[in-house]
Amino acid sequence: MATQNKPTGFANPWFQLALSVAFVAVYELLLKMGATETAHIAGARWAWTGISGLASLYVWLGIPLIILSLITWLHVLRYIPLSIAFPISQVVHVLVPLCSWLLLGEFITSLRWCGIALVSLGLAIVAKPVARLEDRLEEKL
Amino acid sequence: MTTISLVLVLTALIAFVAGQLLLKKAMDASNVGGFASRKFVWPFAAGIFLLTVQFFLNLGLPQRYDLSFIYPFQGLSVIIISIAAAIVLRESLTPKLVIGAVLISVGIVLVSLT
Numbered sequence: 001m002a003t004q005n006k007p008t009g010f011a012n013p014w015f016q017l018a019l020s021v022a023f024v025a026v027y028e029l030l031l032k033m034g035a036t037e038t039a040h041i042a043g044a045r046w047a048w049t050g051i052s053g054l055a056s057l058y059v060w061l062g063i064p065l066i067i068l069s070l071i072t073w074l075h076v077l078r079y080i081p082l083s084i085a086f087p088i089s090q091v092v093h094v095l096v097p098l099c100s101w102l103l104l105g106e107f108i109t110s111l112r113w114c115g116i117a118l119v120s121l122g123l124a125i126v127a128k129p130v131a132r133l134e135d136r137l138e139e140k141l
Numbered sequence: 142m143t144t145i146s147l148v149l150v151l152t153a154l155i156a157f158v159a160g161q162l163l164l165k166k167a168m169d170a171s172n173v174g175g176f177a178s179r180k181f182v183w184p185f186a187a188g189i190f191l192l193t194v195q196f197f198l199n200l201g202l203p204q205r206y207d208l209s210f211i212y213p214f215q216g217l218s219v220i221i222i223s224i225a226a227a228i229v230l231r232e233s234l235t236p237k238l239v240i241g242a243v244l245i246s247v248g249i250v251l252v253s254l255t
Contacts, residue, residue, distance in 0.1 A: 035203055053200045066196075077168040082161060083226040083234055087219055087242050093249045115251025122244030125237055 006079055013079040016072045017088060023069035025095045030062035087126045094119050146206050150214050153198040156191040158221050162229050163188030169230075212253035216246040 006013060034056035041052045053059045076085050094116050100106040108116075163184040170180035202211050223242040227234035 031200065035200060051197060051201070059200075070192075074164065074168055077165045078172055081226065081232045082165045082230060083223045083232045083238055083242075086161065086222045086226075087238070087245050090219055090245050090249060093245075093252050097252055111254070112252055115248045115253075118244050118248030118251060120248075122241040122246075122248060124241075125244065126241035129235065129237055 011075070013076050016075045017080065017085060020069050020072035020076060021089055021092050021095065023065045023072065024089070024092045025099065027062040027065035027069065028092065028096060030058045030065070034059035034062065084126060084130055088123060088130075090119065091123055094123075146210065149198060149202060150206075150211060153195050153202065154214050154218060154221070156195040156198070157218055158225055160188045160191035160195060161222055162225055163191065165226070165230060209254055213250050215253065216250040219246045219249065 009015075031053070034053050037056045037058060038052050041055065073089075097106075097108055097112060097116060101108050167181050167183075167185035167188060170178060170184065174180055176182075219242050223234060223238060226232045
């Protein structure tokens with residue numbers, strides 16, 4: 001069953017899933033900037049643990065967003081099966097390149113467009129039965 | 142590709158999948174027994190620990206190894222989590238979910254590689 005006693009409004013798990021994805025998209029960008037910034041200290045002894053990333057302000061800015069994304073994700077897990085919620089959360093792999101293209105004017109290669117199309121198609125296939133199930137549940141109520 | 146790089150990438154992948162499964166188990170338990178029950182606290186703590194390990198590995202791995210080596214494993218996580226959720230958590234896995242997960246996985250690899 002996709003939902004059980006599903007909360008409405010701000011606590012709606014589908015809204016929280018969207019929020020979680022948005023937080024992930026922003027913090028991934030910040031962590032990427034942080035990792036690039038601290039790449040020069042990669043020769044340090046503990047660099048393989050990623051701990052050197054903490055030298056970057058971007059990583060510290062990303063940490064509150066990681067916590068927020070985790071809280072919203074935990075709320076999602078209370079109501080939506082993992083095998084549905086996790087694939088849908090991967091929409092972030094479409095959002096990040098599209099935002100970089102639209103906002104930052106980054107170039108997208110044809111291979112990357114193919115990837116974006118495949119992820120979108122996969123998302124549509126996963127989300128469609130869920131949408132139908134939700135409709136049926138609402139009809140019953 | 143060295144043995145150590147493969148071990149680190151696989152450790153990150155296993156920690157991520159196991160962490161997600163444990164968190165889902167914890168949140169399911171919180172629906173039944175609340176946030177004070179042991180069935181919530183232990184899987185929750187273990188899940189957070191594993192996701193922290195994975196977080197730092199994922200921060201460090203791209204500094205040391207080629208992204209084209211790391212990303213295919215990240216793509217795999219969608220398929221593995223869907224299958225693991227079906228086996229461990231007994232979630233129903235329809236053919237449509239499997240096809241969707243495979244397409245998303247392949248798509249992630251293509252998006253990440255270029």
